[in-house]
Amino acid sequence: MNEIREQINISDIISDYVPLTQKGQNQWGLCPFHDDNNPSMSVSTTKQIYKCFVCGAGGNVFTFVRDYENISFVEAVVKVAATIGIDLSDSLTQNVSTIPESTKKQLDIMDQASKFYSYQLKTTKDSLVRDFLIKRRIDEDLINTFEIGISSNQNQLSQFLLSKGHQPEDLVELNLVRRNETNFSDVFYDRLLFPISDTQGRVVGFSGRAIHPENDIKYVNTSVTPIYTKGELLYNYHRISNRELKKDPLVICEGVMDVLAFHRAGHQRVIASLGTALTDVQVSLIKRVNSPVILAYDKDSAGISATYQIGKALSDRGVKLSVYNNTTSLDPDEYQKEKGSIALLETLKSSKHWLEFVIEYASSLYSLHSYQSKREVVSFVLQHLVIAESFDQTYFINQLADITGFNNIELHHQLSNIDKKQVQLSKPKRRISQPKVHLLRSENEILSLIINSKQAAYYFRDELGFLINSEANQLALMILEAYSQKDEVNVADLLNKQLSPVQSKILMDITSEEEVPFENIKGMLEDDMRHIQMAAIDQQIHSLQVAARNELDNNKKIEIGQEIARLVLERNKTGNEDKKHEEV
Known part of the structure; x- marks a missing residue:
């Protein structure tokens, strides 16, 4: 363990999570373990430790990753070791004793189910399935990367898992099997299966895409189980921590097919919310990535509304935001299919500033046909501008003045009268509790x-x-x-x-x-x-x-x-x- 730590510069790892600035001998950054507005965390490359002089949090590179990621110490060591090409994943299996036996059994069942689905897809000769994969441009590379599988009938998985000695009640509890009057049947059938993993990469659920065109229910997702809650995870989140991808912005989209579209086009740092809303837990996961975010939701009314609601939640937490520049009604998957990979990547390169989107969104809500509607637009936009940087405030006030006809000096005056503290949502305080020490x-x-x-x-x-x-x-x-x-x-x-x-x-x-x-x-x-x-x-x-x-x-x-x-x-x-x- 010490040998691994000696090969790593703590500032390189911490800077992946928190921006650091050199001041004197040490580097300084905002402490992620309390609501910090003035950099109070010092990182010493000499001693290879960090310390916050406000909340008292401190430790070495492993304890930082442990506390930031909210994982075990062993998991933190494995994660840090991976950044220098050392695979210690076997250490996790040797230290699973901290996981309750019931959870280990549930994770094992989900892993077996995922491998079963994957095997079924790789060995299928069903022409309908093959035609679907070709039409959707899902090649072998995508199948292997995302561990995609298939369930072709109602009883394949249940029969397989029951033959392995698993109890029907356990399979029902994990939402893999449903109980009928006389027997059991699979929850997922005639669907392409995309495993949903937790932050450690362990399969905990599935998103199933209908294969038959006459199936009106396009997606079926795992419901709440003892190891899966939809609002606590993000699809593909566990794959975006690769340090080689850190230079790229994080793209957030709605569904698994959109993730595949961006990945196919060459942008691998992409996740899906599997819906049109984010919970506080998911916002915290995104905030933890410490990366600029590009929102890439559908361009229908539901998608535009989702872009605003999700964007506002992220903006209130200080995430640097933009919105992909898709002027069509196509979703990312359709866009990539119709216009190609280069065009899809261009929507990211030419993405709109978050406040530019806010002005467009406000204009669509209230129109600009009357004096009152223009005032509504101004009031809406100023609530977002008040927490922006001064340079952005000046630029977008001028833009707001152009589309409404109001004087920009007056708009600046209106902005100065807004109480920033009342507008900005309070950040959830994440403080690592420090024990009281009574020493002479x-x-x-x-x-x-x-x-x-x-x-x-x-x-x-x-x-x-x-x-x-x-x-x-x-x-x-x-x-x-x-x-x-x-x-x-x-x-x-x-x-x-x-x-x-x-x-x-x-x-x-x-x-x-x-x-x-x-x-x-x-x-x-x-x-x-x-x-x-x-x-x-x-x-x-x-x-x-x-x-x-x-x-x-x-x-x-x-x-x-x-x-x-x-x-x-x-x-x-x-x-x-x-x-x-x-x-x-």
């Missing part, structure tokens, strides 16, 4: 000193060797163990260990770029260790006092009192040494 000042300082100096660490080990706080004491032992292998402690490597949240918080709090000469460290350590000794004695005295109050035997009470007196003398002696040192 001396414990905190000792840890700060020993993590930066092997000599100081061994001096602490030989002269004291313990801290009162159990979490801090364990961390000190880990630091000493690290020095037994190397002359320097790498904080990023320590974070790879199974640290508790408290230990991680302590470690990030004590991390410093400063190095103190040992001559100075020794005196500081001696002071801190005396304070620790006195605090330890105080704890012992307090425990004995409690024991004395509860003791009924007078002789034992006397013994306890004598021990307390001895400890008081010892404490006073240690305290006097501390005073002498201060006087010196």
Whole structure:
């Protein structure tokens, strides 16, 4: 794990999620773990760690990906390793013990179903299916990339899975099979099947496209199951994290065939909402990609309305938006079929600025035939302009003035009167909760000193060797163990260990770029260790006092009192040494 981390620059990974700016020795960016408006997260390429100076979030490259993606630590390691061409996917299967047995069984059933559908398509000789694939321009490359399959009749899958020993109730619960009066039948039949995967690439559902032209129900999707909720996932989302695709904007469209159309044309960074709306969860997934977005929904009234509603939700979350430049009534799949791949890609290259679309949308809602309708258009557009950058505000106010005939100075005045805070939706606060840490000042300082100096660490080990706080004491032992292998402690490597949240918080709090000469460290350590000794004695005295109050035997009470007196003398002696040192 440390070898993988050493091959990766933390700033390269974090900059895939959050834009970073170099300031001094470190890079800075907006912290994604709280509602940050002023860059408060520092990324140190020297120590290979990050830290937010507002909410306290911090760690190494693996903990960043873990917390940002909301995945397990092992999954984060696998994901980071993949960016440098190292495949650790087997590690996931070795660490599935954290997944409940019921979920593992459900995922296994869905995986078997997907492979069964895929095999059926690759071996089918049905001319209707083959003609459909040719007509829709679905070649072998697309079939393999998107793991497309087929179900040709009502009982193929159910018979296959039941023969594998799966229980009918489990198949019904996963919406693969439905129960009839006398038997079971497949939910999907006579359909091309597109697996829907979660963010880790595990199949959790299907979108089924009708093959027969007389079938009025074009699409059937998996309903809500224990492992699939439509509003929590986006089709093809798990494939867009490839670093080679990061340079391309993220295209969002409505359906699976649209995704295939863009992919076929050469733009692979594309996802589908599988509908005309986005939930807050889906908006957060898109925001997490940290990429400009191009909306590519159908050009009918429902598609245009969806473009506005989805665009507004993304714009309110600070996503940089544009809308693909399709002036026809064709959806992306039809557009690519009729006009070709180059033309489809051109709709992306010439995409409209989000505010340009907003002005067009407002004009279509209210028209521009009367004074009142023009005022409605102005009011609608200004609500979006108020959260835009000043340069964009100036440009689009001039455009608004041109189409309405209103004076642009007056429009600027109207804009300045709008309360930005009331217009902009509050962003969901995503804060990584930080544990409360109760350390003595001396414990905190000792840890700060020993993590930066092997000599100081061994001096602490030989002269004291313990801290009162159990979490801090364990961390000190880990630091000493690290020095037994190397002359320097790498904080990023320590974070790879199974640290508790408290230990991680302590470690990030004590991390410093400063190095103190040992001559100075020794005196500081001696002071801190005396304070620790006195605090330890105080704890012992307090425990004995409690024991004395509860003791009924007078002789034992006397013994306890004598021990307390001895400890008081010892404490006073240690305290006097501390005073002498201060006087010196």
